[in-house]
Amino acid sequence: MCLSENAVEIHVNYLRYEQTDKKGAVTRCTWITNLGLDARTLEKAMRIGRSRRKIENETFNTLKNKGYHFEHNYGHGMKWLATVLALLMFLAFSVDQIQQRCCRFFRLLWKGLGTKAKLWASLRNLFNTIVFKSMEALYRRMASTIVFKSNDFRTESCWSEFTGPL
Numbered sequence: 001m002c003l004s005e006n007a008v009e010i011h012v013n014y015l016r017y018e019q020t021d022k023k024g025a026v027t028r029c030t031w032i033t034n035l036g037l038d039a040r041t042l043e044k045a046m047r048i049g050r051s052r053r054k055i056e057n058e059t060f061n062t063l064k065n066k067g068y069h070f071e072h073n074y075g076h077g078m079k080w081l082a083t084v085l086a087l088l089m090f091l092a093f094s095v096d097q098i099q100q101r102c103c104r105f106f107r108l109l110w111k112g113l114g115t116k117a118k119l120w121a122s123l124r125n126l127f128n129t130i131v132f133k134s135m136e137a138l139y140r141r142m143a144s145t146i147v148f149k150s151n152d153f154r155t156e157s158c159w160s161e162f163t164g165p166l
Contacts, residue, residue, distance in 0.1 A: 013037045017046045029053070067120050068093055105139040112146040 015037060017029045031049045035041070063070035068089050099106040113119050122142055132138040 010034075015042065015045055015049070017050075063089070063093060066116055099135075103135075103139075105136065105143065109139060109142055109146070112143075 012032045012034055013036070015031045015033065019027045021027070029046070029050060031045070033045065033049075035045060037045055060070075062068070070086070070089055100110075109122075110116060110119050113122060123138065126132075126138060126141055130141070132141070
């Protein structure tokens with residue numbers, strides 16, 4: 001099929017997928033792709049589309065609702081200010097993702113506090129009142145106020161488990 005009346009030379013494939021759960025609820029997904037589709041590639045294309053959608057939805061949900069305050073209005077504003085603010089927010093998000101993946105202390109604090117919102121609030125409170133030499137020192141200070149079942153904060157480095165590339 002062609003993409004539109006104005007782009008008849010651009011051909012795309014349309015994939016529609018429906019799934020009915022045990023309660024009878026139907027989930028419908030559709031994709032338009034320039035990849036070739038046939039009987040042996042349909043399922044793979046569907047799985048790729050669903051996984052990509054899941055990643056995008058979870059990421060944007062986090063950016064919008066989990067403390068980053070990423071809203072539509074970042075696309076508006078004075079010449080470059082909105083772009084700079086959005087890029088700073090994405091940078092913070094990237095640093096947080098690295099922390100989640102690489103820093104055991106971060107994960108222990110997150111688990112101990114229960115939510116990222118509580119983690120961010122605790123980080124902000126300490127960060128605004130005390131000067132720390134490192135993030136590890138900040139995490140250790142936070143850990144001193146939370147009861148943990150293990151002594152992980154006393155004996156190991158924040159990055160001790162990270163030995164390779166992300």
